[in-house]
Each structure stands twice: as structure tokens, then as C-alpha cells.
Amino acid sequence: MDIFNRIISRKFKNIAGDRYEQIAKRYREFLLLPEELVLPEVRSILFPIDRFSLDIPDELLETLSAYSGAFVKLVYVSEERTLRLIEQTLGEEEAEKLRMEKIRFARQTVKDFAPKLERLGLSVLKEPIIGSKSDDVIDMMSAQDFDLLVISRSFGAEPTKTSPTSPVVLKILQHIEKPVIIY
Known part of the structure; x- marks a missing residue:
């Protein structure tokens, strides 16, 4: 899961400012955990x-x-x-x-x-x-x-x-x- 967060953070680093962090916090329950990806x-x-x-x-x-x-x-x-x-x-x-x-x-x-x-x-x-x-x-x-x-x-x-x-x-x-x- 951490790798996906880093990739997304890098991709949208200077585009959306802190908007990504707000979205990630709000929708964290919908994102898969690493053990769920297996x-x-x-x-x-x-x-x-x-x-x-x-x-x-x-x-x-x-x-x-x-x-x-x-x-x-x-x-x-x-x-x-x-x-x-x-x-x-x-x-x-x-x-x-x-x-x-x-x-x-x-x-x-x-x-x-x-x-x-x-x-x-x-x-x-x-x-x-x-x-x-x-x-x-x-x-x-x-x-x-x-x-x-x-x-x-x-x-x-x-x-x-x-x-x-x-x-x-x-x-x-x-x-x-x-x-x-x-x-």
C-alpha cells in the first residue's frame, strides 16, 4: 500500500498541493491494504x-x-x-x-x-x-x-x-x- 501512496504522491506532487492528502485521508477505508492485494x-x-x-x-x-x-x-x-x-x-x-x-x-x-x-x-x-x-x-x-x-x-x-x-x-x-x- 505504501508503494501506491508514494507513486501517487510523486505523480501529483506539485499539481494538487495538499489536496491529495485530504483525499487520501477521506477515502483511506476504500484503499486496499498490502495483505488485501495478495x-x-x-x-x-x-x-x-x-x-x-x-x-x-x-x-x-x-x-x-x-x-x-x-x-x-x-x-x-x-x-x-x-x-x-x-x-x-x-x-x-x-x-x-x-x-x-x-x-x-x-x-x-x-x-x-x-x-x-x-x-x-x-x-x-x-x-x-x-x-x-x-x-x-x-x-x-x-x-x-x-x-x-x-x-x-x-x-x-x-x-x-x-x-x-x-x-x-x-x-x-x-x-x-x-x-x-x-x-
Whole structure:
């Protein structure tokens, strides 16, 4: 913090007189302390994906490269309510076929995506889950003590013109206290 004060003081030394000191005193609570400028250490990352969030931008991968050596739990989450509806309407046999297809698709998706993260020096655990997208992510973040959540703004539902972030993501954000990267 001291370095920033010295740089700003030097830059505006003869321009604003003592005005800089007045501004610095008044807004001191908004300036970052040196310990706040340090990135928190991230050793574990939860990265949930689903069929709505498969478009991963290169900028996100570039950001994640800063956490080389971290452990990533790459989780493909399929909604269990869908399977229950299929079971109620078409029967248990059709629901089981759909469950097997969802699991196959989830395994293939995380298998295809994991190498992108591994190339960044991240250790990846791949896991398909059938459950509640919001509740399972919230439970994993609290129970398994991840340092960071990386989640798509379209996780759980397509974004709309009125809401650029899905309701599932908004619910998750309301229930966790850890840092989050939303892409």
C-alpha cells in the first residue's frame, strides 16, 4: 500500500498541493491494504458443469492457469427431477435407460474436458452426479472445503434477456461464502 501512496504522491506532487492528502485521508477505508492485494492461496477448486455450461472460454483457462498445482473436482451434474418425471410418465424402464445415457454422456464430457485443465498443471478428479444442481454444489462447497468455485452463469438453465445469470447460480451464490469465478 505504501508503494501506491508514494507513486501517487510523486505523480501529483506539485499539481494538487495538499489536496491529495485530504483525499487520501477521506477515502483511506476504500484503499486496499498490502495483505488485501495478495491473492488467496487456492489448493482446491470445485468446477461443476452441465449441458448448459459446456462452452468454456479461453480467458477462463488462462485465469485457472494461475492456480497450477491445485486440485480440481470436475463434476458433471444431471438433474434428478427430470428422471423422476420420466419415471412417472413413461415408467421405470425408460427412466433407467435415460439415467444410463445421462451417466454415459456425463462421463464422456468430463473425460473430454479434463485434459484442458490438466494441461494447465491442475490435478483433476472427474465425477458424474445425478442430483439437485444447486443443493449438491452448495453441499460440496461446504462439506469438502473447496477454496474456489468456478461456475458458468448458465449452469442449470439458459440465461435470458432479463436475467443474464441462471436462477440456479444465483441460489448457489446466496448460500456459499467462498470465492467464486463466474464465466
